[in-house]
Amino acid sequence: MDETWRLVGGHIWTGTGRETVRGEVSVSDGTIVAAGDTGEGEPIDVSGCTVIPGLIEAHAHLCFNGESGWRAVYDSDTPGRMLLRMADAGRRMVEAGITTVRDLGAPTALALEARAAFRDGLAKGPDLLVSGAPITTTGGHCHFMGGEADGEIELRRAVRERVKAGCDWIKVMATGGNMTPRTNPLRAQYTVDELRAVVSEAHRLRRPVAAHCHGTEGIRNAVEAGVDTIEHCSFAGEAGVEQDEETIARIAERGIVISPTISAGYRLWPDDGRREQRRALSRALVRHGCAMVMSTDCGIPNVPHDALAEGMEVAQELTGLSPGDVLALATSRAAALLGMDNRGTIEEGKRADLVVVAGDPAADLSALRRVRMVFRSGERVV
Numbered sequence: 001m002d003e004t005w006r007l008v009g010g011h012i013w014t015g016t017g018r019e020t021v022r023g024e025v026s027v028s029d030g031t032i033v034a035a036g037d038t039g040e041g042e043p044i045d046v047s048g049c050t051v052i053p054g055l056i057e058a059h060a061h062l063c064f065n066g067e068s069g070w071r072a073v074y075d076s077d078t079p080g081r082m083l084l085r086m087a088d089a090g091r092r093m094v095e096a097g098i099t100t101v102r103d104l105g106a107p108t109a110l111a112l113e114a115r116a117a118f119r120d121g122l123a124k125g126p127d128l129l130v131s132g133a134p135i136t137t138t139g140g141h142c143h144f145m146g147g148e149a150d151g152e153i154e155l156r157r158a159v160r161e162r163v164k165a166g167c168d169w170i171k172v173m174a175t176g177g178n179m180t181p182r183t184n185p186l187r188a189q190y191t192v193d194e195l196r197a198v199v200s201e202a203h204r205l206r207r208p209v210a211a212h213c214h215g216t217e218g219i220r221n222a223v224e225a226g227v228d229t230i231e232h233c234s235f236a237g238e239a240g241v242e243q244d245e246e247t248i249a250r251i252a253e254r255g256i257v258i259s260p261t262i263s264a265g266y267r268l269w270p271d272d273g274r275r276e277q278r279r280a281l282s283r284a285l286v287r288h289g290c291a292m293v294m295s296t297d298c299g300i301p302n303v304p305h306d307a308l309a310e311g312m313e314v315a316q317e318l319t320g321l322s323p324g325d326v327l328a329l330a331t332s333r334a335a336a337l338l339g340m341d342n343r344g345t346i347e348e349g350k351r352a353d354l355v356v357v358a359g360d361p362a363a364d365l366s367a368l369r370r371v372r373m374v375f376r377s378g379e380r381v382v
């Protein structure tokens, strides 16, 4: 297709405001040249549709298969087979309009290979930002990915190894996790000082830190250590959610970004009070003014890679935010909060990551299930 083209005849939601308006988008050489019609290049008719910035999934695992038998598949995969599955997951994501993905846990070498394959066009997929193997304690959450490190010296070394390899983010497991037997999601895996070693080393090398946190103790440690994003932030306690207002206020005060991993998997939870607790927690995070991005943890059981749209519908239900505000969490807010100034809105000079959907997602998020076209850096992938 021509390197200069424009989407005409439809509506646009630019991400700079919250309203959908009639409008056009003009693109040249992979970059948006105007949120308007320059009259140059091939016109592409998008009537009946809305053009939005490409969606950003802030927490994914391309190496998991989204099903309950994930671990047996993971363990029996050869590296080659795992990479093929990661490529397939990436294809499904970009076809669903997800043009940027932060992969927060895969064997380091494979994550880097997948990122390169998607960037150079060897495989169809999103722009990938990778953490490689999460840093975890011996036998800790997701230790099977190969990222065990204990004590400050090993932790600093683990950060340096990832930066040396070319990882974009540093992921650290601040608590145990539900998917790893013999870990405790309610308890911290590292002390504040250990997490400080990770953060100071990562920041010295200009890498942000994402901390996996379920229990309150681990959340508090991560906040005090000054991590950049808190993943899950579930305040998991013995009796369900143990919402800690003081810690939430501290997260807001420090400007730490919450990546809450909300998915349609929530709808499968038993109605035993946990759903209501999760709703109350989500609303408290909003009420305290916490910075938030959209994420689903796709790849884990019951969370397919291409189900960000369904996750956003659940996020709307849990947070009480408007559809336009939830759309911002997966576009403009995500780009700004995760340090990606070159994308997330439809504005002159931004990457032409664009999705054309039937209907108006700022009025009804289910429009995101009706993807008609996807462009990644100006290249049409759907």
Ligand SMILES: [Zn+2]
Residues within 6 Å of the ligand: 059, 060, 061, 104, 105, 297
């Ligand atoms: Zn995860």
